[in-house]
Amino acid sequence: MRVLIIEDDHEISSHVAKGLVQHGHVAEIIDNGIDGLSDAVSNEYDAIVLDRMLPRLDGISVLKALRSEGVKTPVIFLSALGELDYRIEGLKAGADDYLSKPFAFSELLARIEAVLRRGGEGTSTSDVMKVADLELDIRSRQARRGDKVIDLKPREYKILEYLMRHKGRIVTRNMLLEQVWDYHFDPHTNVIDVHISRLRAKIDHDFETQLLQTVRGAGYKIGNVS
Numbered sequence: 001m002r003v004l005i006i007e008d009d010h011e012i013s014s015h016v017a018k019g020l021v022q023h024g025h026v027a028e029i030i031d032n033g034i035d036g037l038s039d040a041v042s043n044e045y046d047a048i049v050l051d052r053m054l055p056r057l058d059g060i061s062v063l064k065a066l067r068s069e070g071v072k073t074p075v076i077f078l079s080a081l082g083e084l085d086y087r088i089e090g091l092k093a094g095a096d097d098y099l100s101k102p103f104a105f106s107e108l109l110a111r112i113e114a115v116l117r118r119g120g121e122g123t124s125t126s127d128v129m130k131v132a133d134l135e136l137d138i139r140s141r142q143a144r145r146g147d148k149v150i151d152l153k154p155r156e157y158k159i160l161e162y163l164m165r166h167k168g169r170i171v172t173r174n175m176l177l178e179q180v181w182d183y184h185f186d187p188h189t190n191v192i193d194v195h196i197s198r199l200r201a202k203i204d205h206d207f208e209t210q211l212l213q214t215v216r217g218a219g220y221k222i223g224n225v226s
Contacts, residue, residue: 001020001025001026001046001047001112001116002025002026002027002028002044002045002046002165003020003025003026003027003028003045003046003047003048003049003112004027004028004030004036004039004040004043004045004047004048004049004073005017005027005028005029005030005048005049006030006031006032006033006036006040006048006049006050006051006054006059006062007029007031007049007050007051007054007078008031008032008051008053008054008055009051010031012051012078012101013029013031014029015105016049016078016105016108017029019105019108019109020109021179023109026158026161026162026165026179027179028045028179031054031055032054032055032056032057033054033055033056033057033058033059033061033062034056034057035056036050036054036057036062037057037062037065037066040062040066040071040073041066041069041071043165043166044073044165045073046073046074046116047073047074047075047076047112047115047116048066048073048074048075048076049075049076049078049108049112050062050063050075050076050077050078050095051077051078051079052077052079052080052081052086052090053079053080053081059077059079059090060089060090060093063075063077063090063093063094063095064093064094066094067093067094074096074097074112074115074116074118075094075095075096076095076096076097076098076099076108076111076112076115077090077095077097077098077099078099078101078103078108079098079099079100079101080100080101081100082100082101087100096115096118097111097114097115099111127139129161129164129165129167131164131167131211131222131223132209132211132223133145133146133209134164134203134211134222136160136161136164138161141157143157143160143202143203145203145207146207148206150202150203151202152199152202153198155180155195156195156198156199156202158179158180159176159180159195159196159199160199160203160222162175162176162179162180163212163220163221163222164222166222167222167223168221168222168223169221170215170218170219170220170221171219171220171221172218172219173192173219175219176192176219176220177192196212196214196220199212200212211223
């Protein structure tokens, strides 16, 4: 499951992201409404956790804009504005659920899972992600390139899934450290290089087209070189 967290309170967003990652999910954090709206429209998520009082664009406006763009991703408001009138306003704007702060992460996770059961798989149209002839089945957690089944270690799977969800875009080392490892290493550590090297050997070895690219000074990208 991939969840977008649009929340300007760093302590809250980090708490939610950490809990999601510990349960095997992927979490993205954006701290303002404008960038959150842009990201939610441009990328696929299974669910969105949305604050109401956001800088640059408030949560209600973000949600209305999402629905007007045809984005059907389940949205759960997470807000200090917990009075009945605010909850009704949020639900009428198109939210799938509304949870007041302070909150327990276990309840938030249960509500996310509940809206996904009601609404299916969010915006995701397939359980299989593809980049060229490389496929990743997110349910079986199995990778395949052509006729070759690729055996991935848990960390390699998480790296590949994250890269494929951002196909064609540069993923920085810090992004991988925060999303795959869930804590900060020394930015000069070689742990990323080691895992990328092992992953590249598995998905690109014996294939003419090299899909996993190192973008010097920037990070990594999966897909054909543009």
